[in-house]
Amino acid sequence: MSHNPSGPLGITSPTANQLIQLLNGNYNATGNVPFSAGTNTTNSISWSATLQYATSSGSGTISDNRPFNTSSGQEHDETYQKECGQVKVTAQTSASDGGTVQDCVTFYVEGAESGIPNATITSDLDNSYQTSKSYPNDGTATLNLMTGVAMKESSYRQFVTPAEGNSDLFNLYAKTGIEAKWPDENVATSQVPRGAYLGLMQVQTATNQATDPNAWDWTTNAGDAVNLFSGATSPNKITIAAGYENDIINGVKSPKIPGHVGLVSLTGFQLENMALVLYAGDVPSNESLATVLTQQYYMPQCPAPGVQGTNKQGNLTCSTGWQWIVNTVNQSAGVNYVSNGSTGVWDLRQ
Amino acid sequence: MRCIITLALTIILGQASPLIAEDLAQIPWNPSNIQTLRSVDKVAVANFVSQIAGTNGSSLEVKPRDIGDSSWFDLAGNELYELVLTLDSSGRGYFNVLAVYTQRSPGNVGLQNIEGWGIGADLSKVVKDLNADGKYEFIILTQVAPGTLGGWYPTSRTPTWPAVYRLKDGKYIEASREFPAFYDTQVLPRLDKEITKASKEAVSAPEIQDSVAELMLEKDKILRVIGRDPTAGLQHAREWTNSEDPQLVQCAIAVFADIGGHEEELHAAKNTMQAAMARQHAAARE
Numbered sequence: 001m002s003h004n005p006s007g008p009l010g011i012t013s014p015t016a017n018q019l020i021q022l023l024n025g026n027y028n029a030t031g032n033v034p035f036s037a038g039t040n041t042t043n044s045i046s047w048s049a050t051l052q053y054a055t056s057s058g059s060g061t062i063s064d065n066r067p068f069n070t071s072s073g074q075e076h077d078e079t080y081q082k083e084c085g086q087v088k089v090t091a092q093t094s095a096s097d098g099g100t101v102q103d104c105v106t107f108y109v110e111g112a113e114s115g116i117p118n119a120t121i122t123s124d125l126d127n128s129y130q131t132s133k134s135y136p137n138d139g140t141a142t143l144n145l146m147t148g149v150a151m152k153e154s155s156y157r158q159f160v161t162p163a164e165g166n167s168d169l170f171n172l173y174a175k176t177g178i179e180a181k182w183p184d185e186n187v188a189t190s191q192v193p194r195g196a197y198l199g200l201m202q203v204q205t206a207t208n209q210a211t212d213p214n215a216w217d218w219t220t221n222a223g224d225a226v227n228l229f230s231g232a233t234s235p236n237k238i239t240i241a242a243g244y245e246n247d248i249i250n251g252v253k254s255p256k257i258p259g260h261v262g263l264v265s266l267t268g269f270q271l272e273n274m275a276l277v278l279y280a281g282d283v284p285s286n287e288s289l290a291t292v293l294t295q296q297y298y299m300p301q302c303p304a305p306g307v308q309g310t311n312k313q314g315n316l317t318c319s320t321g322w323q324w325i326v327n328t329v330n331q332s333a334g335v336n337y338v339s340n341g342s343t344g345v346w347d348l349r350q
Numbered sequence: 351m352r353c354i355i356t357l358a359l360t361i362i363l364g365q366a367s368p369l370i371a372e373d374l375a376q377i378p379w380n381p382s383n384i385q386t387l388r389s390v391d392k393v394a395v396a397n398f399v400s401q402i403a404g405t406n407g408s409s410l411e412v413k414p415r416d417i418g419d420s421s422w423f424d425l426a427g428n429e430l431y432e433l434v435l436t437l438d439s440s441g442r443g444y445f446n447v448l449a450v451y452t453q454r455s456p457g458n459v460g461l462q463n464i465e466g467w468g469i470g471a472d473l474s475k476v477v478k479d480l481n482a483d484g485k486y487e488f489i490i491l492t493q494v495a496p497g498t499l500g501g502w503y504p505t506s507r508t509p510t511w512p513a514v515y516r517l518k519d520g521k522y523i524e525a526s527r528e529f530p531a532f533y534d535t536q537v538l539p540r541l542d543k544e545i546t547k548a549s550k551e552a553v554s555a556p557e558i559q560d561s562v563a564e565l566m567l568e569k570d571k572i573l574r575v576i577g578r579d580p581t582a583g584l585q586h587a588r589e590w591t592n593s594e595d596p597q598l599v600q601c602a603i604a605v606f607a608d609i610g611g612h613e614e615e616l617h618a619a620k621n622t623m624q625a626a627m628a629r630q631h632a633a634a635r636e
Contacts (some may be wrong), residue, residue, distance in 0.1 A: 153505045164554055165507075186506045187564075191470035196443065202505050204443030228441045237441070240410065255407045280501060281440030284414065284447045284463045286399050289407030336500020341502035341609050342623040343600070350631075 001090075003105045009045065009243055012038045016108040017172070019180055019238040022084060022109070026124075027116045028217040030109060032077035037091045037103065038074045045093045049078060051109065053085025053215070055185055056167035060205040060215045062227040082213035082220070084109035086231055097116050108172065111159025111181035116218055121156060121200065122147050122350050125222055132231040134238035136268025144349045145272055146226055149279070151348035152337075153225075157220050158218035160184040161225035164319070183215045229279050239297075241274035243274025248293055248300060251315050257290050259315040260300045263322035270324065273297045276336030297334055374398045379422070379431040379453040387431060389403060395420045395435065402451070402459055405440050406496035412437070418471030418563040425450070425477075426517055427484035432499050434477060436469045445469050448476065448490060450522065462521055466490040467510050480514065480532050487529070488515040488522060494571050498607035499614075503600060509564040511571045512537060526575045541569045560597040563590060567601045571608065591619040 003016050013036045014020070023086045024031050030183050037045050042154075053062040057241035062083050070076045087105050095101045125146040135141060144147075150156055158257050159181035160166035164174040167185045172178050186202060198205050199221035206212035206224075214221040223231075230238045245266050251259025266274065277283060279334060302308050306320030316322075339346040367542040374390060375398070377383050390398075392414040399412040420435035432452050436445035446467050452460045468491055469476060480487045491510040493502065514524040514529045526533075545565045550556040563586070570583030587605035590598035599622050606616035 150610065152501070152503060155504045157504075157600075164557060165561060184506055186468075187508065189468055189470075189491050189510050191475045191489075192468040192514060193473065194469075194470075197506070202442070225442075229544075233441065235410075243409070252407055257407065279440060279442075281442070281444050282448050283436065283439060284401045284449075284465070285408075285410050285412055285439040286437055286447075286449055286461065287408070287463065288403065289409075292408065333496035333500055336498065338500070340498075340500050341620060341628045343596075344500055347627070348503070 001102060001104050002105055007101065008041075008095050009037060009039045009091060009101045009103045011035075011091050011103045011105045014087075014089065014105060015102060015193075016105050016107070017176055017178055018107040018180045019178065020080070020107065020109045021112050021181075022080075022154040022216065023112055024079075025081065026219055027112050027120070028213075028219065029081040030079050032079060033109075034075045034077055035068070035089065036070065036073060036075045036196065038247040039093050041096050042072070043094045045070050045072065045091050047076070047089065047091050049087055049089045051080065051083060051085050051087045053083065053169075053209075055183070055198065055205055055215070056169060057188070057192075057193030058205065059195055060198075060209050062209045062215075069121075072132070080109050083209065084111065084216045086172075090291070103336075108170070108178075109181050111216070111311065114182055115181075118156060118350065121150065121218070121222075124219055125150060125226070128223060128226040129230065130224050132229075132236075134230040134236050134242075136238070136271055140266040140267040140269040142269060142272055142346070142349070145345070146222070146229070148345035148347070148349035149225060149229070149276075150200050150222070151350060152343065152345050154184050154200050156200065156350070157184050158200040158221060176211060179188045203228075229275060237275035238271055240278055241271050244274065244293060244296055245271065247289065248296070251313075252289060255288075255290065256314060257293065258310065259312060260322040261315050263300050266298065266324065270298060273338050276338045277331060280334055282331065282335040282337065284332035294330050295327070295334075297327055297331060297338065299330065300325040301325045370394060370397070372401070375402070375453070375459050376456050377431060378456055379433075381424075381429055381431075384422060385528040386432060387433075392417055392420065395433070398433075399435070399437070399449070399451075402461065415443070416441075418443075418469070419473045421473050421477070423477055423486055425486045426520075428503075433575045434473060436471060436473065436476070437463075447472055448488060452520070462488055464488065464515060464522060466513070467496070467508060480529055485517050487517075487525075489513070489532075494604040495568055499600065503596070507560070507564065507597070509567050511568045511575075513575075518544065526572075527577055530576045531559065533576055536554055537572060538569065541572075543567060545569065560595065563598050563601045567604060569580075572606065584609060584612075587619075588615070593621055593622075594626055594629070596623060596630060599623045599626055 004099050020030050049066045051064040090104045092102045118262045129146040138234045161179040162168040163179050169182050183198040185195040186197040200218050206214045214224050227233045230236050249263045274297045283295045300322045302318035303320050306318045309317040338344050396412050396414045416438045418436035422431045425432045435449050437447040437449050438445045448464045450462045477486050482607045489512045514526045516525040548562045573579045573582035583605040587602040590602040602619045606612045
């Protein structure tokens with residue numbers, strides 16, 4: 001069925017291939033989307049507006065069908081929150097001869113075309129991080145750390161057009177030249193499909209977009225990442241890092257891993273660096289603890305001309321005092337993820 | 351005692367009933383138990399992985415969602431099975447580790463981890479007998495010069511190349527150079543096609559030039575690895591290093607770092623990158 005605005009039933013709004021943006025709420029909702037049609041009878045018009053979305057590899061599916069009725073020329077409004085994609089609309093009524101007539105139109109709901117303002121993203125990320133469960137409260141934490149993560153992961157972009165390198169969902173760009181803002185999908189490889197990760201923080205595309213709308217709600221996308229780093233996820237990366245810090249300082253009884261006598265506690269800032277390496281996934285979680293402890297952002301060093309020894313408890317002593325150093329020997333990838341002078345998380349903070 | 355009785359019953363009855371994690375290390379990983387082994391679900395595999403790490407001191411629980419795919423393979427063609435799985439340690443589903451568990455004897459399990467990038471959740475794309483010799487190789491997607499860059503900027507565009515690992519003396523080693531036929535038949539033709547397509551698109555959409563560079567980065571890495579041209583990509587890198595586009599400069603850094611012996615050019619490219627990023631930040635603030 002193709003759209004026929006001049007037929008006995010003609011949809012007048014929305015129009016074919018119209019783009020509706022997420023400009024309301026916190027850039028995660030539309031305003032009123034008006035639906036109207038004209039017919040040459042007084043019969044009721046029954047509508048069906050079905051929104052569909054999936055990433056280019058078919059994950060994160062959304063299907064939302066909305067039935068409603070109008071009379072000829074009457075406007076009915078719908079709003080879309082935290083969901084977008086292609087909306088196929090069908091209107092149907094009884095014709096004057098008793099038959100059934102239909103009209104249809106397809107439109108699209110997309111992300112904000114001018115992007116979400118950087119200041120808005122920064123404010124949300126800063127606030128989310130600073131109020132998260134394990135935010136280091138010793139006065140040394142990096143207030144805008146999550147902005148660096150967002151820049152590192154996506155260049156601060158939740159939504160991107162196909163012309164900017166994103167997927168061409170629904171082949172809309174190829175067919176019509178229309179550049180819609182879709183959630184920023186990871187580049188496909190021979191083993192990972194496009195759209196396995198998406199959005200501002202390049203988190204895994206949630207299967208249930210109703211409960212975890214990280215495709216279309218950038219604040220949810222950001223929240224998923226903050227939760228993992230320092231928030232509700234148990235244990236989060238800061239918590240895990242603190243555990244490893246404790247193991248390195250105090251040692252482990254079983255299996256026996258010696259501690260480092262006199263090694264001071266890490267500051268909140270230093271724990272952040274440890275946690276970033278874990279967030280990057282640079283320390284395999286299935287390794288032995290002894291191996292894991294050697295792969296952290298920091299490692300203990302006995303500075304020259306110090307002499308190492310072992311005390312009665314089997315822990316390591318250092319005559320000049322143990323110090324933490326950046327672990328470029330065993331963790332160069334993670335260290336550079338944190339900071340490399342230009343594109344590390346720390347370097348990219350906003 | 352309960353463990354032994356359960357294990358014995360499972361073997362005697364030959365049932366394909368799921369094993370619990372504690373049994374998995376004990377049951378011999380041989381052809382007569384392969385049906386039972388293959389009945390193990392992701393929950394049990396995750397528990398097994400946690401348990402093995404736990405015996406070595408780790409208190410971190412590996413959850414089923416941390417495992418992309420797992421399967422049993424007779425990797426060496428010696429009628430002993432290994433458990434192979436992809437693992438995510440980031441919490442974000444980046445299955446960047448291929449873990450190979452080997453049973454040295456019942457209850458005694460060894461582990462080899464191979465790190466890559468986005469190895470994925472489909473082992474059929476990873477574990478292959480490339481040269482039909484009865485032994486399996488691994489195709490591990492890997493970043494170019496990850497130690498230098500600490501991950502691509504942005505992560506969403508990370509370019510990778512497929513490294514080949516093969517068995518040697520019971521361990522997997524990187525051996526891409528020994529498999530030129532794999533690259534000649536399955537990788538390079540695809541890359542050439544993609545480079546041609548992207549190059550045409552870049553004429554009208556200049557931002558796609560980044561995609562062209564990233565594809566060429568992958569191709570040149572492969573040409574260097576298989577010995578076709580040890581300095582493949584060097585000329586491209588010298589062109590990219592003066593670009594105002596941070597993506598192209600990043601590609602140049604990756605090439606200089608990977609080839610090695612071009613410290614001055616690498617240093618210059620890093621300085622260019624810093625300047626390009628500073629300009630980008632300034633533009634974003636306006």
